[in-house]
Amino acid sequence: MTTTIGLIAPGEMGAAVAAAVTDPRARVVWASHGRSDDTRRRASGAGIEDVGDLADLVTASDVMLSICPPHAAAEVAEEVAAHGFRGCYVDANAVSPDTARSIDATVARGGAAYVDGGIVGGPPRQPGTTRLYLAGDDAIGIAALFADGPLEAVALDGGVPAASALKMAYAGWTKGSAALLLSIRALAAAEGVEADLLAEWTRSLPDLAGRSDRAATSGGRKGWRWVGEMDEIAASLDAAGLPGGFHEAAAEVYRRLSPLRDATDDTTATRAIEALLHPEEH
Amino acid sequence: MTTTIGLIAPGEMGAAVAAAVTDPRARVVWASHGRSDDTRRRASGAGIEDVGDLADLVTASDVMLSICPPHAAAEVAEEVAAHGFRGCYVDANAVSPDTARSIDATVARGGAAYVDGGIVGGPPRQPGTTRLYLAGDDAIGIAALFADGPLEAVALDGGVPAASALKMAYAGWTKGSAALLLSIRALAAAEGVEADLLAEWTRSLPDLAGRSDRAATSGGRKGWRWVGEMDEIAASLDAAGLPGGFHEAAAEVYRRLSPLRDATDDTTATRAIEALLHPEEH
Numbered sequence: 050m051t052t053t054i055g056l057i058a059p060g061e062m063g064a065a066v067a068a069a070v071t072d073p074r075a076r077v078v079w080a081s082h083g084r085s086d087d088t089r090r091r092a093s094g095a096g097i098e099d100v101g102d103l104a105d106l107v108t109a110s111d112v113m114l115s116i117c118p119p120h121a122a123a124e125v126a127e128e129v130a131a132h133g134f135r136g137c138y139v140d141a142n143a144v145s146p147d148t149a150r151s152i153d154a155t156v157a158r159g160g161a162a163y164v165d166g167g168i169v170g171g172p173p174r175q176p177g178t179t180r181l182y183l184a185g186d187d188a189i190g191i192a193a194l195f196a197d198g199p200l201e202a203v204a205l206d207g208g209v210p211a212a213s214a215l216k217m218a219y220a221g222w223t224k225g226s227a228a229l230l231l232s233i234r235a236l237a238a239a240e241g242v243e244a245d246l247l248a249e250w251t252r253s254l255p256d257l258a259g260r261s262d263r264a265a266t267s268g269g270r271k272g273w274r275w276v277g278e279m280d281e282i283a284a285s286l287d288a289a290g291l292p293g294g295f296h297e298a299a300a301e302v303y304r305r306l307s308p309l310r311d312a313t314d315d316t317t318a319t320r321a322i323e324a325l326l327h328p329e330e331h
Numbered sequence: 332m333t334t335t336i337g338l339i340a341p342g343e344m345g346a347a348v349a350a351a352v353t354d355p356r357a358r359v360v361w362a363s364h365g366r367s368d369d370t371r372r373r374a375s376g377a378g379i380e381d382v383g384d385l386a387d388l389v390t391a392s393d394v395m396l397s398i399c400p401p402h403a404a405a406e407v408a409e410e411v412a413a414h415g416f417r418g419c420y421v422d423a424n425a426v427s428p429d430t431a432r433s434i435d436a437t438v439a440r441g442g443a444a445y446v447d448g449g450i451v452g453g454p455p456r457q458p459g460t461t462r463l464y465l466a467g468d469d470a471i472g473i474a475a476l477f478a479d480g481p482l483e484a485v486a487l488d489g490g491v492p493a494a495s496a497l498k499m500a501y502a503g504w505t506k507g508s509a510a511l512l513l514s515i516r517a518l519a520a521a522e523g524v525e526a527d528l529l530a531e532w533t534r535s536l537p538d539l540a541g542r543s544d545r546a547a548t549s550g551g552r553k554g555w556r557w558v559g560e561m562d563e564i565a566a567s568l569d570a571a572g573l574p575g576g577f578h579e580a581a582a583e584v585y586r587r588l589s590p591l592r593d594a595t596d597d598t599t600a601t602r603a604i605e606a607l608l609h610p611e612e613h
Binding site (some may be wrong): 298 | 364373379399428451452463464487489492493496497499500501504505507508510511512515516518519521522523524527528531534535536539548567568570572573575577578580581583584607608
């Protein structure tokens with residue numbers, strides 16, 4: 050009566066989600082074929098068993114859990130379906146409702162069930178920090194795999210793609226507003242009034258200076274993988290008849306910050322502003 | 332030794348700024364010709380003396396103070412210059428650095444001095460709420476007119492257009508993020524997950540529900556005159572080589588909220604979302 054969960058792919062988030070499975074009858078496996086040494090280390094550190102390649106993973110798994118960059122989500126689903134997966138496919142990626150529906154269709158064509166997922170918060174290590182929202186017929190069963198653990202799995206009342214929609218809205222504010230704030234500080238710097246803006250913020254909006262510093266640090270470290278997410282959010286707004294321009298601009302902000310991912314120290318606001326104003330030099 | 336300040340135009344902000352002049356040797360005048368009864372009442376309530384038409388205002392004034400919607404700012408400067416104004420022209424409107432430079436050129440061609448201004452905060456009634464930033468050769472002299480009053484006038488070190496740049500950056504966050512937040516809540520509503528988003532916000536970002544409610548109220552009341560301001564901010568970012576899409580989207584948000592200006596009660600989030608999602612019905 051073991052439930053075997055196939056994990057694609059054990060990145061920082063994926064490995065932490067795998068480690069957060071609490072059902073004693075569940076085991077998590079992955080396919081190391083073609084993957085980096087870093088990923089192998091992370092997977093074995095999280096106690097995730099290696100079954101070989103993707104075909105082996107599909108054969109072994111009752112549940113497939115896809116946690117990957119948003120631009121890769123649809124392709125991963127195609128590959129899994131092409132290998133004949135007929136279990137329950139959980140896509141927990143930051144994709145638009147339309148992308149989620151398209152993944153649902155791919156998965157259904159292959160004969161599998163689909164659960165739409167969306168993760169809010171960082172890699173779950175202690176309770177209360179992170180929610181895995183789930184939507185679809187099997188949402189409650191998938192949520193039960195994480196019961197009473199560090200990852201709070203929430204089955205939504207709405208069907209597919211409620212979890213993706215919720216993720217788009219949530220991240221649309223957090224990451225969209227961070228990109229806006231950095232752009233605003235960069236505008237002030239370009240016009241020679243950054244110190245004046247910081248002085249005004251100190252008086253009337255005292256959290257903004259620190260918030261823009263933190264936006265620089267996280268944008269420097271993770272902006273490269275938020276570009277695709279901003280594209281998905283822009284598409285979500287467009288599809289709802291709302292202006293997508295906020296997140297097209299945010300995608301451009303994170304694109305310009307992408308070269309900073311390899312920085313050995315934290316990205317400061319000054320450095321982020323430099324990258325935003327002079328992208329050609331990075 | 333009286334300094335006569337000509338005010339264009341006594342809107343809510345203009346009248347409050349006029350009332351905040353503290354220099355005992357200064358008097359504030361305006362031109363009522365062609366203006367509405369509401370504006371006349373507001374001007375007389377603020378103790379602003381009526382001198383007749385624009386030609387009379389130009390003749391009477393040592394300082395001209397332009398406080399009007401941003402899309403009208405350049406035209407007002409043209410008209411004042413065409414009437415031969417040779418005093419000190421203060422443009423305190425929410426315009427881009429490029430627009431401010433262009434107004435400077437207009438004013439200079441007419442033989443007047445130029446001071447670039449930008450107002451941060453609401454109509455000044457008590458000290459500490461509102462700053463009038465000023466930039467240019469005569470900034471300190473203009474600031475002195477408001478000394479120790481309810482409006483804090485700050486002469487910036489940078490020359491023209493530092494005050495406009497600061498205003499664009501400041502409002503680029505406050506009004507840009509408010510428009511983003513409303514769009515995000517509208518996206519959640521369109522996808523049937525608004526209650527889920529509000530529940531997640533309650534847990535992890537507890538100020539956002541109230542903030543989006545307040546964004547609806549102020550956007551409903553004043554969004555119609557923020558459209559031009561968002562256009563100016565988008566142009567400011569574009570001119571600095573930064574993505575202007577945030578504020579092109581924000582302009583569209585406030586354009587869709589514009590019909591709500593005539594609502595007799597405050598705009599709720601639900602009503603703002605309705606206007607954002609179904610602009611054709613308003």
